Amino acid sequence: MEKEADPGEEQSTYDPKIIAFCCNWCSYAGADLAGTTRLQYPTNVRIIRVMCSGRVDPAFVLKAFALGADGVIVAGCHPSDCHYINGNEKTAMRGTFLTEFLEEAGLEPQRFKVEWIAGSEGRKFADVVKRMVDELQVLGPISEEGEQ
Amino acid sequence: MTDEANGEKKSPRIGVFICHCGSNIGGFVDVKAVTEYAATLPDVAYATDNLYTCAEDGLNNIKESIKEHNLDRVIVSSCTPRTHAPLFQRTCEAAGLNKYMFTFVNIREHCSWVHMKDRERATQKAKDLVRMGVARARFLEPQEETKIDVTQAALVVGGGVSGMTAALSLANMGFPVHLVEKDNELGGFVRNLHGLMNTKKSAGETIEPLIDKVNAQKNITQHLNSRVATVEGFIGNYDVTIGGDDAEPKEVKVGTIIVATGAVPLVPEGLFGYKEHPNVVTATEFEELCKKKDIPKLKNVAFIQCVGSRGQKVSYCSRICCNVAIKTAINIAENRDNMLGVTEEKPAEAGGQAVEEPAADMKAEEGTERRRRRRGRGRREGEDAVEEGAAPSSGVEITVFNRDVMAYGVEHELEFNKAREKRVKFIRYVPDNLPKVTMKDGNLEVGYFHETLKMERSMPVDMVILSTPLVSQPDASTLSQLLKVPLGQDGFFQEAHVKLRPVDFATDGVFVCGTCRGPADIAEAASQAAAAASRAAIPLANGFVQAEALTSRVDETKCTGCGTCVEVCPYGALRKNEEGISEVIAAACKGCGCCGATCPEGAITMTHYTDQQLLAEAKAALEEG
Known part of the structure; x- marks a missing residue:
């Protein structure tokens, strides 16, 4: 956070990879809006669209880390605004569990985030990505003994 | 879950259409390079770029290429599926391809427009996104949207102004209506009142004509001193038991349900x-x-x-x-x-x-x-x-x-x-x-x-x-649980969308009107009731509902009957069959996938968003391109 990351100017050769699972109705739309309003953010994120954030099995998050992700975001609709009534409540519960689990496994908490991003929050989407890239730049790659 | 299940009969033939979107993509991403790269990906039989894929010639190009190259999967790499997927899906269908064999890759909103200052990295990201799309497309399967028959009758819960208005509207359209009222007479809250606003008529004089019409309408079966005891089923096919205070429980079959249970003063x-x-x-x-x-x-x-x-x-x-x-x-x-x-x-x-x-x-x-x-x-x-x-x-x-x-x-x-x-x-x-x-x-x-x-x-x-x-009826939560529809924090029934779907519940087939969803005056309650009736009449008039193709499916051999999925489903779309194994009610499932993410046995597959497809995307995203 202290470090100002400029996407144009790489400070290190470390190029973190972020997987963002975005729900179709809110956060994917938020990412769309970031585009429509031409908000510039780092290229490190790869969005995987799911219908609901509640679709994201905790195993997907673990698998993503195992496959080499440096950070994972699960993004859904704001509480009480879920397209599927309460799918995001399940996301919230799993998020709490996953955060603890990953910490025990030796992963820094900055590497996994549950975010509520509305379709109107293009700015928030861009900021969430920027912040995570900044934080990951500080952390560096996942240490070998940390994972698995 | 893993790639083992990847024993396809014949290898897929994927067509990739990459759009310049004028200069919207082409101005910031090297589309030609992305196209050349796409052609090298596994199972890609054809890759091309279009100035505007969504324009007439772009769409014709897709249709012709499907035939010419014998494509069985199509990827359009352009803007957002949220606006353009239906257009390309229709194009695929027109060329004889099941619309679920189509995948969208967003390289405009998620790439060219947000990385306008770095052509090289934007191009690399576009390649990665196309690779993810191809990885997903390889596991696509055709899906069918099934039609489900609808029982052409309705249930209206509550015999106040809202309930009577809704019941009358539906009955006048020719549908049989079961009107359930917990009291021994119709009229609801208004019956207690003396005068009303904006009219010189008394409350009684105002609602009497409504009551008379309900009494005279042969399509309405009144169930007074009664409550809804049990509800089974889903849109188009509800089995409802109506319990009377001093009568035998009655079983009725209805296609849609309107909740109009009113409110009480604090x-x-x-x-x-x-x-x-x-x-x-x-x-x-x-x-x-x-x-x-x-x-x-x-x-x-x-x-x-x-x-x-x-x-x-x-x-x-x-x-x-x-x-x-x-x-x-x-x-x-x-x-x-x-x-x-x-x-x-x-x-x-x-x-x-x-x-x-x-x-x-x-x-x-x-x-x-x-x-x-x-x-x-x-x-x-x-x-x-x-x-x-x-x-x-x-x-x-x-x-x-x-x-x-x-x-x-x-x-x-x-x-x-x-x-x-x-x-x-x-x-x-x-x-x-x-x-x-x-x-x-x-x-x-x-x-x-x-x-x-x-x-x-x-x-x-x-x-x-x-x-x-x-304030809300003290027993609103009972009905809320029976119908699996939500109450807001103040205990009133909560509609599907505060602005755009004011009388629908998120659960298909159940509707709401009147003061049970918040304070309203008589005119407002009557408007809502007419609206709810017209919404509830749609499936009844059609006689069928189109089930979502994107639903969950239970693998009976893997399911242990733990019931977790039944609990997490917000729509009551899962139930246990006679053997204690979970089964999906396709008509009720909305395809959110919460059950799939929760099943401890991995027995649930979400069609079109399978574990295999999503993990293939993740894997492709993390590969070096």
């Missing part, structure tokens, strides 16, 4: 001397007294607004109480010598002259009053000034203690003005300084802090009328 226990002092009544109780013709001759009446609402016992504004108070105040003022026409045989509502008569001698005074107000005094001060003068000529002094008057809309504002012309005083209070209702020397008194004069004041009153909010 009982203001412990507020403003209610039940502590005599003649402190709620607005509803006052109506009941009027009906019973049990109103004493009044000289001084105080209304207190927002009793228990807006942060006291409930958080919301009940909307209707200001207008009710204005209506009642006018009623009292107009019938000063003949209190509401109820102490003598001289009905107020029916007798036009009885009401107009006193108005004549008031005209002159009103004129002076208005002129006085115009003379530079602020509106509120003007009202307060009356207080100091002699008691209004009507001989009954009426004061409405309010936080602010919500006389919204055309008619209500006019009524508000009329009340002021009739010398009804509106005195403001702030929540930090509520009026106090006390007894002094055996007389009822209201003490208040005058916000303009900044002084403590008090006034003797004969009666205090407390405007309490409508």
